[in-house]
Amino acid sequence: MGVTVRTSTRRRGAAVVLGLVAVLTLGACSSEPTVSASGTSGGGPTQSPAPTAQPAKLTVTPAGGAQDVPPGEPVEVKVDSGTIVSVTLTNPDGKQVQGQTSADKKSWNTTEQLGYGKTYTWSGQVSGADGKNVPIAGAFTTVKPKRQMSASLNVGDGQTYGIAMPIALTFPSRVTDKASVEKALSVETTPKTEGSWGWTNGDTSVHWRPKEYYKPGTTVKVNAKIYGVKVGDGVYGKQDVSASFTIGRSQIVKGNTTQHTMQVIRDGQQIADYPVSYGLDSDPGRVTHSGVHVVMGKQATYAMSNPKYHYENVVVPWAVRISNNGEFIHGLAASVWAQGKKNVSHGCLNLSPARAKEYYDGVLTGDPVEITGSTQTLTAKDGDYSDWTYDWASWQKLSALAG
Template structure:
């Protein structure tokens, strides 16, 4: 190497060392100097000035390049909304629903190697034109135990514009599990039943989680509600018109046989000119309610009480099985006919002793099946749900 070239190389090395740039190939990139780290970045959801936020959508605060030191979400009254912070302190999420038509403020602070950051935002929740309230039948807690035939009814106080959204907000949990489905009875009411009768001992929970749900047409769910039921023994009363008798089974075992008298043959014309048949329809009924004494008046279905076949009487030990006025009840006036002929206006007549037993043992959800008469029960009469074929039932869902 020439003396001149050697001197030039030495000079270059000296300059490089003076600038601190002499590094080996495996030392990597230069270490950032103090103050060069990124400040924490806070992201708020909903963002500032967002409108029409669903009250059930969670408020969320996230941070990168740091950890959250504090998060507050307050309503117009200054009350803080409950929330939870992740273990790594990078995410906060609200833990309770918000109110309708309210303004909320989010304030968050975070810190990291790059320093501290703060962020603030305000948003407003949706203002419903109308709210929709769900009721149940059977009512919650009355009774807690029902029969194997009891459908569950959800009745909205207003007809939801979006039936599918309303139905999606409903959930039935059965233990043990059974196949079941919803059927829209009318524009405000839908029923749920299993494919076959409930299994005795089943625990049923119905959740109507409709708060915050957009039900269409400016409607939103007013509140969440739930119903808990236990299914009792399998009680079925089967009435054969030809034999004029009722056979009662409990969990498949025959426990009682009673003579009966049902609706007399023929019909009459009501006050409005409409034909009134007295024949008790065949089909599967479900007990709905019962009375120690029930006043019954034929004018309720168009036959004046002062007509030749009319009546206005206080009837003892009456169990309703249809909305149209069919009851199973004690009938001491027809004991001689029971087991032989039909003489009632459509009800199932029992002797006082049999009527007392039936009244004491049958209630909500227990099944009465009538066969052999000349007419069929309208499936929409009371809880005639079991008279609808399963394939047809499934078609009654708004989700199918």
């Protein structure tokens, strides 16, 4: 007698479900890569080829073989894709020129001046990113000048000046390579003060003036690193000059030739209003010029001469020079009758001796004296401190580096 085995529908359904789960589980756990329609495998990271280490790229200034090198130009070694191992620059006597390497060992520069007409020799090496060393070698020769020229500053260390004080660097003869000289000049101010250099007086002097009057208390440092700098054809700077000074309180004189008055404004407050006699208006040779003058200096007594007007060695007290064209503020007892009423002088501002002394005692070189009302205007031809006769745009154009 045979036995018949029957499988229930429910159990067959469960077996199918288990089979599907197994297939799905296997698919989820599979580590085989999938293939895109384009035939490339995906899902895994790609790796870029490792960069090739670069050899050192060396720049030496002046380069080996260079001749007639101005000693004021940069003397340096720079390296890309590497670092400096050692640098030596040797003078003709076999002595090493002092220098310094930057913290990142990417550059080296001299810290002492080179001489004129000498040969210097490079040596040393740099290491590239590729691990290979590159030698530093060669020699260069500095220029032998036909002549060396010095220059002088009009400001001194530790001095105090007025708010309109220009800085003047003056040479004994004409400068033809003005751009080279100007690049060697710098002015540092605290607080920061906008200013510009301008060439005046037949190209023998370069002045720096602020755009506007200095703020009281400003500190100023000027550096003229002209040693080794080309000044003209075969002419080079002889030595550097520098000075640090301070701007004092604000004091402005406001004078009016038609009103015959002169006010002194200190730190925004009027401290004096003097009766004055200005230059005779009817004579262009005697009239006081309108415009911004700058105090250039002062002397307790001063002998004045003017052959054109037939006087010589007339001694006046408390003389304050405000221009190189003969204009002063000074005392004169002989014109007290006209002071505050009539202009009778030869261009100067006449005060009574007592009032002149009072003004003299409080004045600083560099104080501005603003005069209005006359028929003649102050110009650059009227003296060394005529910087403020220019508007700012015109002054900037006097720079050799103006674009």
